[in-house]
Amino acid sequence: MPVEPPVIVSTDPMSFPHSVLRDRHPAIVERVRGAYPYPPEVPLRLERLLQEDVVAPLAGGAHDAAAWAEWGAGMFGRSWYDVPFLFAENFFYRRLLEAVGYYEPGAWQGVDPFGPQKAADLPGAEELAELDALQERPEEEQAAGLVAAALWGNRADLGFRLVAGDLQRVDDLIVDDSKRLWSLAQGGPAVLVADNAGRELLPDLVLIDFLLRTGRASRVELHVKPAPYFVSDALTADVLAELRRFPAGSAVGGRLDAALRDGTLRLHTEDFYCAPLTFHDAPDGLAARFAAAELTILKGDLNYRRLVGDRSWPATTSFEEVTGYFPGPVAALRTVKSDVVVGLSAGAEGALPASWRTGGAFALVQVRA
Ligand SMILES: O=P(O)(O)OC[C@H]1O[C@](O)(CO)[C@@H](O)[C@@H]1O
Numbered sequence: 001m002p003v004e005p006p007v008i009v010s011t012d013p014m015s016f017p018h019s020v021l022r023d024r025h026p027a028i029v030e031r032v033r034g035a036y037p038y039p040p041e042v043p044l045r046l047e048r049l050l051q052e053d054v055v056a057p058l059a060g061g062a063h064d065a066a067a068w069a070e071w072g073a074g075m076f077g078r079s080w081y082d083v084p085f086l087f088a089e090n091f092f093y094r095r096l097l098e099a100v101g102y103y104e105p106g107a108w109q110g111v112d113p114f115g116p117q118k119a120a121d122l123p124g125a126e127e128l129a130e131l132d133a134l135q136e137r138p139e140e141e142q143a144a145g146l147v148a149a150a151l152w153g154n155r156a157d158l159g160f161r162l163v164a165g166d167l168q169r170v171d172d173l174i175v176d177d178s179k180r181l182w183s184l185a186q187g188g189p190a191v192l193v194a195d196n197a198g199r200e201l202l203p204d205l206v207l208i209d210f211l212l213r214t215g216r217a218s219r220v221e222l223h224v225k226p227a228p229y230f231v232s233d234a235l236t237a238d239v240l241a242e243l244r245r246f247p248a249g250s251a252v253g254g255r256l257d258a259a260l261r262d263g264t265l266r267l268h269t270e271d272f273y274c275a276p277l278t279f280h281d282a283p284d285g286l287a288a289r290f291a292a293a294e295l296t297i298l299k300g301d302l303n304y305r306r307l308v309g310d311r312s313w314p315a316t317t318s319f320e321e322v323t324g325y326f327p328g329p330v331a332a333l334r335t336v337k338s339d340v341v342v343g344l345s346a347g348a349e350g351a352l353p354a355s356w357r358t359g360g361a362f363a364l365v366q367v368r369a
Pocket of ligand 1: 154303305337
């Protein structure tokens with residue numbers, strides 16, 4: 001295991017994490033404020049959250065107050081910018097749920113503050129038809145197209161297109177271990193840890209269908225978030241909304257529906273997925289699920305940070321070594337949208353533009369068998 005560099009914090013005003021807390025979080029709050037005609041105390045609480053200089057704990061009485069008191073030990077009373085970025089982001093979303101009364105018994109309980117934004121990002125008929133058409137192509141081409149779609153669906157501005165010529169964007173794929181990924185899917189159980197709903201979840205679902213339909217997986221567990229998180233992260237409700245988009249008669253939609261009903265596809269979630277922790281701290285039950293899988297596919301930027309640890313790793317750090325602890329073979333499919341990157345070959349970074357880590361223009365497929 002390489003020597004661990006420092007955990008990323010947001011102190012430097014010129015840094016990417018600083019810009020997330022300073023600019024992105026207020027913009028997110030603004031959207032939430034406009035999402036529903038909330039009662040007047042909600043915008044007030046949201047404003048107080050934005051104005052908070054130092055991290056304050058959850059109000060007592062919350063069902064998870066004790067857990068957050070433990071995770072936040074040493075964080076409370078410090079500037080949001082000086083605590084680990086991973087903690088600051090995670091706790092911001094938990095506090096946002098507190099502000100909108102997501103867990104408070106009453107009429108607004110369980111209303112997803114990001115629901116309207118997610119609904120606007122559900123795929124249209126054209127995208128669904130393109131996906132259904134993909135199954136007519138040679139299997140190799142389907143496999144390549146689905147990895148590309150699963151990756152680029154993670155890049156919000158690109159939307160999602162499965163037309164020939166767009167299937168392989170090798171120029172922007174800075175590490176491509178997809179052959180190894182497919183070599184690991186030999187017909188055993190697989191886990192896919194989802195990231196965003198909408199245009200990212202759609203190709204994830206079609207990838208799952210492909211794994212099952214071609215015998216590359218015997219069964220699949222799709223892991224989703226237990227609560228609204230990082231705006232667009234997928235919940236069970238988002239999976240179900242997405243499945244309802246498939247038109248009657250869609251072969252993919254029909255197979256996914258049947259797979260859920262017969263248990264070859266199962267949805268799974270647990271509190272860990274909204275905790276400020278990395279996969280090093282996965283609870284035993286979750287680790288056992290990964291260990292039992294022939295392959296675990298982790299989607300997206302945040303899952304990548306949680307896999308390798310949210311640290312200032314040199315980009316040439318060995319992916320194999322830093323993920324050696326993970327229980328079972330693992331593949332990361334990720335558009336690069338934050339500073340954390342490992343597994344690049346020597347010299348590769350020098351050929352990339354200055355903003356390559358945060359611009360969302362590059363992606364990687366990395367595998368540890
Ligand atoms: O949806 P994804 O791919 O996990 O991206 C979320 C990313 O967004 C950010 O919150 C800000 O860019 C990152 O910190 C995080 O890793």
